[in-house]
Amino acid sequence: MKKVLILLGCPESPIQAPITLYLSYKLREKDYRVTVTANPAALRLLEVADPARAYLDKTSDLDSTIDSLSKAEYDLLFGFIHNDAALTYFITFKSILEVPSIAIIFGRDAEIIDTLEKEVKENTDSHIVSVRAHHNPNPLKVRIDKLLEELED
Template identity: 45%
Template structure:
């Protein structure tokens, strides 16, 4: 089984530790996990694992978008905390046409609602986990753990 984790702009402090956490959880569930990230997010994730303890497979988000095809992954997990991240998630979701989880979070609850609406209006069948969060990764972690438990 293969999972693709999407990371966009690393503006929110919660995204990087949650990306490492998500990759670890997915690997333990038996997924061969790939993180597709923009250059800044990729650097932050790499710095977060200096000894390569988690053996993270990190690829370029834009390049992956140009190459990915339906059937390449069994699970899509997207970190959605900006409108661009929602657009990337929806695009990958439509191309891959696979199980998907959108972790929607922002400090502004109105924006959380807007991002959820963007995903829903796309016709996505993704499991949407939405929470108000920015600095504290715990609410995101709780939602991710619940969503992954449903996959087991």
């Protein structure tokens, strides 16, 4: 069974927690083992939204995860990136894991998205999903559905 790590940014985006639960659900349907790592507030949002644990598998605190992370500990890395802090964590996780990775870049500001995208391209060989989205999760959901279809091949 393949292991996926999903890395979240800070919790201020209203679409991050909903889309994370959706992605976790879809990956588990494909028999991935899913671990979500984030700061405590972002994890609490997920846990409150999923009280019966219908969608989440494992969750783990960001700083303790990074402290004990080793090469190829997971088979695939997803990162939700909507600011510099999340970008920095993503590059760090990617450089330690050295596994295929997918950067999900989103937010309301097209310029910030462009900058984040450029940084991910310069610093990693990640597959990039980049969408202007803040309140409405649909544009991001559509792109993630497409990505998940390609994962199957």
